[in-house]
Amino acid sequence: MPSGDIFDPAAMAAAAAAAPVPEAAPEPTPVWTLIQGLTxxxxxxxxxxxxxxxxxAIVEQALLVLxxxxxxxxxxxxxxxxxxxxRLKLLRAKLDRPGTPEPELAFHAEMLSIFHSVRDLHTLYLLPEPFNNTAATLPFVIEEAAGGDGGSQYLVSSVDAPALVPAEFVPGVVVTHWNGVPIARAVEVNGSRFTGGNPAARHRRALATLTSRSLVVHLPPDEEWVELHYIDLDGKPQQFSMEWLVLRRIIPPAPPSGSLPLGFDLEGQEVASIRAFLNPPAKAAEASPSAYQATGKFLWREVATSTGTYGHIRITGFQLGEFATDEAFQQAFLKxxxxxxxxxxxxxxAGLIIDIRNNPGGVIAAGETLLQFLTPKKIQPESAQMLCSPLNLRLSRESPRNxxxxxxxLEQSVETGAVYSDAFTLTAPTLANAFGQFYHxxxxxxxxxxxxxxxxxxxxGFADHEIGDIIGTDGNTGAGGGNVVDHTDLLKALREPYEDLPRGAGMTLAIRRMLRVGGSAGVPLEDLGVLPTVGHQLTAADVLHGNQDLMERAGSILHGKPVRRLRLAAVPGxxxxxxxxxTLGLDRADLYVDGRPRGSYDIAAGESTVVVPGVVTATKVRAEGFLGENLVAVAHTFLD
Known part of the structure; x- marks a missing residue:
């Protein structure tokens, strides 16, 4: 786990002064290939x-870890x-009965149903070969938008292989039926089959997996082909049918590593990799109406609205990759x-729009460390608990690093009967506060x-530290409040009672649960999620034209907020x-030199100069900006 003392705040300040470097969308390493002619x-x-x-063996290991x-x-x-x-015990009893076992697909269906019943995308049964190397997909994406009658409509937002669909089937057409079922009902039925901690999450998952399914986490579609009814751009009803495309994985997915606290959505990453195969990032960027610049994990731009021009940053993920050494990871983390x-x-x-829609997660410390850049407040990372059990106690003793x-x-719980352990942060508080605020x-x-x-x-963390309003295009977040590990991580920690799973089968699970802080201190994040303060249903203009109405909504909220500025430079004499x-939006600045308070000064908007007496040497100056009695901005500068 990275700690605050390995990073240099002065170097971070230098990075803030340097202009961001746009990067071309990388050519993705091929993960999938289309198996021509295979139905x-x-x-x-x-x-x-x-x-x-x-x-x-699979059932026994599932019983053990759950x-x-x-x-x-x-x-x-x-x-x-x-x-x-x-349910697992009943399945085990069924397997022990004499007679011909049921088809393998029925076994996988029951295992998936059991794991999906807990509605946790961290806790999954992963199918063995050949399912784990296969995906079924259709070459288009369907998204939900507000309809003219106050309800919803389902639009095709992208077509990845125009040659495989009718010429009239283009972005913007409205899908009405899926295999003869009204599309809204088809999405609802799909959602009942899959996992998701709250109704909003299940609905979104259902829509995402309607046209892309990785068979490592889902059963194959029941239907061999799909019949689609839609309204074309001229308002005419149309229909067509096509068979599912079968993809074969050519690069195995990297499992989560228990040595670094992770929180991510494997299913979401699988869907994203399928879409990236069908519509590579460079091609998608060219076709996108959003005109983003790309730098690392971030897509960014300026957006002009009726209330002003604002910054927009999409954080596409917190996953930093796989690294052979701690030093390589730390360099990627710092970048x-x-x-x-x-x-x-x-x-x-004037304002910044942070956008984490469709973000599947990644390194927990990467997410929590960003918060300090947006607020003058001290960041309190979320804490994590383990279930009190004899096996978790063994893990804590025999795998002390993790x-x-x-x-x-966990040892004390034998006497107290506590259900959960004490709570400790996964992100070092020193790291969560190592650099301070940069955007004011x-x-x-x-x-x-x-x-x-x-x-x-x-x-x-954004909500609990009261950084700003949260605009939700759904009524909740995905509500994944855990630290995920792979069954292989547990096997590395303890060779017994864990056992290798046969034929590439796998399991992931939430080994620790996350607890919120601030005004929601102690509330579990799992299933409850983070509720928005402002709701916005996506419109056709959002889906097809770069989130136009969503940006307008965000701009209207930012326009009503105070704008702050706190910049400083220091020259020794x-x-x-x-x-x-x-400065802007402040009336007082308190100055600290090398951590010691050196004066409090009344200030007005604009440029001003303050002479701090009695300073012979200095390396760091910190300014705390106040409005009345409220701390509203913090800035630093460093001297050679």
Whole structure:
């Protein structure tokens, strides 16, 4: 886990002064290939070779991790009225009965149903070969937008392979029926099959997986082809049918690593990789009406609205990649932070729109560390708890690097009967506050029900530290409040009782649950999510034309907020320090030199100069800006 002392605040200040460097969309490493001529029926005809003993082994390991390791089990039983442990025991009993076992696909269907019953995208059953290397997809994307009657309509937002669909089937057509079922009902039915911690999350997942399904986390579609009815751009009803395309994975997915606290959505990453294969990022960027610049994990631009021009940053993910050494990871982590600071400080001070829609998460520390750049407040990272169990106690003792902090309270629970351990942060507080505020203008955050895990944690921190309003295009976030590990991580930590799963099968689970801070201190993030303060249903203009109405809505909120500015430079003299200030929206500045308070000064908007006496040497000057008694801005400068 990175800590605050490995990073240089002076270097971060230099990064803030440098203009952000736009980067061309990278050519993605091919993950999938299209199997020409292979139909879904042909794939399923000989898919699956699990023996009865292999099925039993999978069930036993599932029972073990859900009962002994799964952090959210008490919450899920209470909130959703489910009993995954009993269902696994019943499945085990069925496998022990004499006679011919049921088809393998039925076994996978039951395993998926059991795991999906807890409605947690961190906690998944991953199908074995050949399912784990296969996807079924259609070459277009359907999105929901506000309809003219006050309800919803379902628009085609992109067509990835025009040659495979009718000429009239283009972005903007309105889908009315899916296999003869009204499209809204088809989405609802799809949502009932899949996981998601709240209704908004299930609905968004249903829509995302309607046309793209990775068979490592989902059953193959029931239908071999899809019949679509739609209204074309001329208002004429049309229809066509096409078979599912079958993709084969050529690069295996990287499993989550338990050595670094992660929170991400595997299903979301799978869907994104399928869409990236069909519509590569460089091609998508050319066709996008949004005119984003790309730098690292960030897409950014200035947006002109009727109330002014604002900055817009989309954080596409918090996953930083796979690294062979800690040093390589730290460099990638630092680049992530530098990129954000450089972008934010070069966008208009009138207001900043942070957008985490569709963000599947990643490194938890990457999300929590960004918060300090947007507020003068001290950041309190979320804390994490483990389920009290004998096996988790063994993990804490035998894998102290990952779980050692929780050992004492897990041991004490034998006497106290506590359900959960004590709570400790996964992000070092020193790191969460290592650099301080860099953007001083008002900020709003845009969320949807597909931002998940670390994106949930970022949104919760944004709300709990009262950084700004949250605009939700759905009624909640994805509500992924856990730290995910892979079954292989547990196997590395303890060779017994964990066992290798057969034929590439896998499991992931939430090993720790996250608790919110501030006014929501102690509230679990899982399933409850982060509620928006402002709602906005996407419109056709949003879906097809670069979020026009959404940006207008965000601009109207920012326009009503105070704009702050706090810039400073310092020049040493003979036993004094001359500090030049450029301020807006402040009436007082308190100055600290190398951590010691050196004076409080009344100021007016604009440029001013303050001479601080008695300073012989100095390396760092900190200014705290106040309006009345309220701390509203903080800035730093560094001297050679």
């Amino acid at each position: 879904l029926r042909e794939f399923l005809s000989d898919a699956g070779e699990l023996t009865l003993d292999e099925r039993r 009962e002994q390791n799964y952090a959210h089990l008490p919450l899920k039983i209470a909130m959703h009225g489910v009993n995954p442990l009993q 992530f932070l530098n990129d954000f600071v450089a972008i934010a400080t070069h966008l208009p001070e 779980y050692g902090q929780w050992a004492a309270s 203008g008002p900020v709003v955050l845009i969320t949807d029900a597909r931002c998940y895990s670390t994106a949930d944690i970022f949104a919760a 003979d036993a004094s320090l001359t500090v030049a200030l450029d």
